[in-house]
Amino acid sequence: MGLLTILKKMKHKEREMRLLMLGLDNAGKTTILKKFNGEDVSTISPTLGFNIKTLEHKGFKLNIWDVGGQKSLRSYWRNYFESTDGLVWVVDSADRLRLEDCRQELSSLLLEERLSSATLLVFANKQDLPGSLSKEAIREALALDQIKSHHWSIISCSALTGENLLSGVDWLLDDIAARVFTAD
Amino acid sequence: MEVKSDISQENGHCGPIDTGIKIPERMLKREQDRLEDVERKKEAKNSQSVTEEKSEFITAMFSNERAAIEELLAGCSCAIDRSLATQTLEEVTTRTQQLQKFLTDNQKPLPPYVLKQSQVSLQKLQTSLAEKRDEILPKKKFAFKSRATNTSKVSTPVIDPVPRVTQNDSAQTNVDGVISPPEQCGFSHFESKVLIKSAEEIKQKDVLLTHLTNCKVKLLGSPSTVHIKHIQNCEIFSGPVSSSVFVDHCTGSTLSFPCQQLRTHHTTNTQVYLHVTSRAIIEYCQDVHFAPFTWSYPGLDEDFAVSGLDRGRNNWDQVDDFNWLAIGTQSPNWSVIPEADRRADWD
Numbered sequence: 001m002g003l004l005t006i007l008k009k010m011k012h013k014e015r016e017m018r019l020l021m022l023g024l025d026n027a028g029k030t031t032i033l034k035k036f037n038g039e040d041v042s043t044i045s046p047t048l049g050f051n052i053k054t055l056e057h058k059g060f061k062l063n064i065w066d067v068g069g070q071k072s073l074r075s076y077w078r079n080y081f082e083s084t085d086g087l088v089w090v091v092d093s094a095d096r097l098r099l100e101d102c103r104q105e106l107s108s109l110l111l112e113e114r115l116s117s118a119t120l121l122v123f124a125n126k127q128d129l130p131g132s133l134s135k136e137a138i139r140e141a142l143a144l145d146q147i148k149s150h151h152w153s154i155i156s157c158s159a160l161t162g163e164n165l166l167s168g169v170d171w172l173l174d175d176i177a178a179r180v181f182t183a184d
Numbered sequence: 185m186e187v188k189s190d191i192s193q194e195n196g197h198c199g200p201i202d203t204g205i206k207i208p209e210r211m212l213k214r215e216q217d218r219l220e221d222v223e224r225k226k227e228a229k230n231s232q233s234v235t236e237e238k239s240e241f242i243t244a245m246f247s248n249e250r251a252a253i254e255e256l257l258a259g260c261s262c263a264i265d266r267s268l269a270t271q272t273l274e275e276v277t278t279r280t281q282q283l284q285k286f287l288t289d290n291q292k293p294l295p296p297y298v299l300k301q302s303q304v305s306l307q308k309l310q311t312s313l314a315e316k317r318d319e320i321l322p323k324k325k326f327a328f329k330s331r332a333t334n335t336s337k338v339s340t341p342v343i344d345p346v347p348r349v350t351q352n353d354s355a356q357t358n359v360d361g362v363i364s365p366p367e368q369c370g371f372s373h374f375e376s377k378v379l380i381k382s383a384e385e386i387k388q389k390d391v392l393l394t395h396l397t398n399c400k401v402k403l404l405g406s407p408s409t410v411h412i413k414h415i416q417n418c419e420i421f422s423g424p425v426s427s428s429v430f431v432d433h434c435t436g437s438t439l440s441f442p443c444q445q446l447r448t449h450h451t452t453n454t455q456v457y458l459h460v461t462s463r464a465i466i467e468y469c470q471d472v473h474f475a476p477f478t479w480s481y482p483g484l485d486e487d488f489a490v491s492g493l494d495r496g497r498n499n500w501d502q503v504d505d506f507n508w509l510a511i512g513t514q515s516p517n518w519s520v521i522p523e524a525d526r527r528a529d530w531d
Binding site: 148 | 273277288307310313314317388389390392408409411413428430445447449461462463465467468494504506507509
């Protein structure tokens with residue numbers, strides 16, 4: 001038994017998960033992270049770089065990585081792919097103009113080999129805005145039904161009010177736990 | 185001699201009594217130990233062969249199923265009926281997932297090498313499945329058909345709520361009713377015009393300004409979000425924007441608004457008179473200049489209250505340039521407008 005195996009086993013025992021949160025700029029990734037962590041969300045600036053939060057939820061230790069979504073930062077996303085258990089794709093439901101952009105970025109992520117074992121959660125964010133699209137419309141626009149390579153689900157939420165954030169993350173944890181920890 | 189005879193005598197004397205009790209007991213115990221030991225060894229051997237058999241069984245099951253799936257996948261091509269092909273792909277997908285689960289559930293008895301090999305072959309299977317799917321079912325390209333919306337917007341007079349309804353209807357049918365009509369107002373494709381939106385029209389909506397040249401735009405209200413795209417030589421002033429302002433492909437213009445965040449892209453030679461409560465960023469921009477927001481109109485105070493922006497916090501001069509990540513040195517792409525050169529007359 002090599003050291004790596006031992007480390008891996010220890011990690012499993014701790015029930016630790018790594019979640020990677022991505023999406024176009026202005027989708028609300030940092031706001032989701034901060035809201036989930038119970039922090040103030042009114043002074044958030046566009047993320048130049050990334051944020052990491054470690055928190056306990058439902059007996060799991062979650063490492064959540066929130067990486068900036070500006071175009072110039074997207075090429076760095078791949079530096080964060082390794083050993084990701086869950087991918088959270090955040091969509092600004094009110095941003096109709098860039099939905100096609102959003103679909104392309106997501107579909108190229110799903111081809112990524114290092115993400116091939118990750119569960120996908122799509123957050124249709126900003127449901128508090130009057131002009132926001134429903135999660136069915138987002139599902140259609142992002143062609144989610146064609147995704148066969150990953151377990152996925154779409155959940156409408158509002159990072160500002162905190163609505164549905166918890167149920168989304170709960171689904172993600174259950175799916176990952178069923179997949180990763182069945183062997184125990 | 186005497187001793188010997190004594191012994192023999194003793195033996196002879198005690199013999200019949202002791203053989204019945206003492207010696208066989210010791211012997212029996214030893215025999216029992218031996219038997220137990222044999223049993224234990226046997227068990228160990230058995231269990232080992234069980235693991236071996238089990239792992240062989242699992243490997244056999246795995247490779248059988250994998251071969252079956254591969255065959256199924258190979259038989260599936262564009263030549264056959266599309267719906268049939270789709271069905272086959274579905275089946276292959278579920279069976280691959282089941283196989284993955286089977287492997288995860290039974291990984292314990294497998295030797296590490298076999299487990300690794302199985303995982304590799306499973307990975308290969310998934311890759312070829314993905315390739316097949318791309319080949320047979322190319323991804324539908326999704327696009328909004330915004331042409332109708334645009335043309336009707338162009339013909340829509342500046343203040344006229346009635347045609348908006350019909351415009352919304354056409355937009356809805358265009359996208360099969362899935363996408364509800366946008367809560368958006370704005371101007372697009374104008375040249376050399378003065379364009380004004382009132383507070384009633386804006387009312388916390390998303391405002392879209394596109395393809396404007398030599399125009400003067402005033403948004404006298406509090407929008408939710410403002411998108412400013414493909415703008416040349418314009419003056420665009422807006423009331424407090426409660427979330428973000430997007431600026432994209434804008435040249436030779438003057439912009440002025442309060443907002444929570446400003447995200448500027450592909451913009452050159454532009455002045456921004458800004459009130460921003462979090463941060464302004466620029467990306468792929470050159471020659472962009474910032475100064476504090478000074479424009480005013482009757483009703484600005486009320487609109488500030490509606491937007492929820494903090495009037496006391498203005499970070500107009502803290503601009504993050506995403507193409508200039510060196511900390512401590514000023515980005516060459518933006519600068520602060522010297523006080524003497526700032527605009528004072530807004531009409």
